Amino acid sequence: MSWEPRIIKESFTWLEPIADDAIAYFYGRLFAAEPRLRALFPPAMDLQRDRLFRALTAIVWSMDNPGALADRLGRLGRDHRRYGVLPEHYPAVGAALIATLRRFGGAAWTPEAEAAWTAAYRTAAEIMIAAAERDAAHAPPWWVAEVTGHDRRADDLAVLTLRPARPLPFEAGQYVTVQVARWPRIWRPYSIAGAPRPDGTLRLHVRAVPGGWVSGALVRHTRPGQTVLLGPAAGTMTLDPGSRRDLLLIAGGTGLAPLKALAERVALSGRDRGVHLVVAARTGTGLYDMPDLLDLAAAYPRLRITTVISDDPDHDGLRGTPPGVLDRLPAPDEHEIYVAGPTEMIRSTVAALQRLGVPPARVHHDLLEAEHLEVKIPETEPADAEPVTSPHAPAETPSSADRPDRRTRWPTPPP
Numbered sequence: 001m002s003w004e005p006r007i008i009k010e011s012f013t014w015l016e017p018i019a020d021d022a023i024a025y026f027y028g029r030l031f032a033a034e035p036r037l038r039a040l041f042p043p044a045m046d047l048q049r050d051r052l053f054r055a056l057t058a059i060v061w062s063m064d065n066p067g068a069l070a071d072r073l074g075r076l077g078r079d080h081r082r083y084g085v086l087p088e089h090y091p092a093v094g095a096a097l098i099a100t101l102r103r104f105g106g107a108a109w110t111p112e113a114e115a116a117w118t119a120a121y122r123t124a125a126e127i128m129i130a131a132a133e134r135d136a137a138h139a140p141p142w143w144v145a146e147v148t149g150h151d152r153r154a155d156d157l158a159v160l161t162l163r164p165a166r167p168l169p170f171e172a173g174q175y176v177t178v179q180v181a182r183w184p185r186i187w188r189p190y191s192i193a194g195a196p197r198p199d200g201t202l203r204l205h206v207r208a209v210p211g212g213w214v215s216g217a218l219v220r221h222t223r224p225g226q227t228v229l230l231g232p233a234a235g236t237m238t239l240d241p242g243s244r245r246d247l248l249l250i251a252g253g254t255g256l257a258p259l260k261a262l263a264e265r266v267a268l269s270g271r272d273r274g275v276h277l278v279v280a281a282r283t284g285t286g287l288y289d290m291p292d293l294l295d296l297a298a299a300y301p302r303l304r305i306t307t308v309i310s311d312d313p314d315h316d317g318l319r320g321t322p323p324g325v326l327d328r329l330p331a332p333d334e335h336e337i338y339v340a341g342p343t344e345m346i347r348s349t350v351a352a353l354q355r356l357g358v359p360p361a362r363v364h365h366d367l368l369e370a371e372h373l374e375v376k377i378p379e380t381e382p383a384d385a386e387p388v389t390s391p392h393a394p395a396e397t398p399s400s401a402d403r404p405d406r407r408t409r410w411p412t413p414p415p
């Protein structure tokens with residue numbers, strides 16, 4: 001790649017303190033030049049602005065590592081399929097980006113910088129387009145899935161069972177993004193709460209975040225028979241095929257979902273591998289999946305379950321939070337360890353494991369990936385946002401296998 005990372009980083013640094021203004025200007029330029037592109041973005045742009053800047057930051061700072069950069073761009077290109085982005089959209093985006101850098105780049109914006117950014121954008125767009133085209137050869141941009149089960153386990157929590165109209169390949173530990181008819185063009189990631197099943201269904205554990213767009217719709221406004229859209233499975237928090245060590249799985253709240261998937265995967269594999277699943281919740285009622293977990297333990301005797309309660313002093317079992325009880329768990333340093341749950345819980349648990357001498361390579365979580373891929377973006381619904389009833393118009397029509405049901409008119413071709 002004939003990019004000049006130094007020049008690009010210098011000019012980008014200039015932009016960072018004024019990012020909000022620059023990104024507002026970017027979208028203003030883009031939509032003025034190509035009004036049709038506005039239909040590809042969410043109704044409320046606040047999160048989108050932040051997302052664009054974070055993506056750009058990640059790209060700029062990974063320029064010294066061409067392999068990582070190509071991976072990131074390829075993933076972005078594939079991800080953009082579900083928004084209906086087409087190759088012909090890229091030049092308008094590139095023109096708006098260069099115009100923005102010219103306007104805000106200050107003293108760092110020189111003819112050299114403009115040439116470096118133009119070349120970098122062209123190469124990045126080529127990588128993204130090529131990745132999207134390769135992906136399109138074997139996978140749809142999204143799957144229509146019918147809600148076949150909606151089990152309200154608490155006022156703010158539901159376990160959904162979904163049946164994609166065509167097989168959706170995934171590995172235990174991965175997540176999918178979800179779009180509901182109520183909120184077109186807004187995708188939220190949820191871990192798949194189980195290993196792949198012969199009937200092709202998958203489950204999600206969804207807690208309604210206060211003011212959450214998609215989570216609120218999934219918990220409170222979704223019923224069996226309705227449909228949602230699913231993006232392709234992604235995520236690297238899967239089992240390491242090279243490791244035979246017993247597993248220690250540490251879950252906080254709905255972080256249980258991917259770890260239950262890993263436990264199921266081991267149970268189904270027929271291998272004799274010990275699994276210790278630690279389920280942390282605030283109170284006993286937060287242990288929303290115990291009957292299923294106990295069934296799994298009955299079927300797979302090498303699964304051991306420990307509950308940890310943080311907010312109920314009368315709880316009989318372990319009290320505290322995962323990082324606080326680690327030293328009471330048997331031999332963490334001999335396990336392959338997976339941690340999922342609230343961001344702070346993951347951070348403090350990983351730090352505590354390090355203090356106990358567990359080698360970092362044996363501790364798995366998807367926090368870094370989440371920060372880049374936005375697995376855990378807080379979803380806050382603006383007070384003035386209204387649900388939109390007409391679905392958005394991604395670029396590709398789903399195949400007949402993905403035909404939506406009669407109630408929800410899912411994607412139509414773009415204008």
Ligand SMILES: NC(=O)C1=CN([C@@H]2O[C@H](COP(=O)(O)OP(=O)(O)OC[C@H]3O[C@@H](n4cnc5c(N)ncnc54)[C@H](O)[C@@H]3O)[C@@H](O)[C@H]2O)C=CC1
Pocket residue numbers: 191207251252253254255256257258280281282283286308309310311320321322323339340341342343344345348366367375376
């Ligand atoms: N791959 C992953 O890591 C996944 C992460 N999640 C995330 O997990 C979170 C679950 O939220 P809730 O169910 O509301 O859980 P929660 O907020 O009720 O917390 C559950 C438990 O986690 C521990 N915990 C929470 N905050 C902590 C902190 N600051 N330090 C130490 N321990 C802490 C406590 O033991 C608490 O009882 C969500 O943010 C969700 O996005 C969900 C699915 C997958």
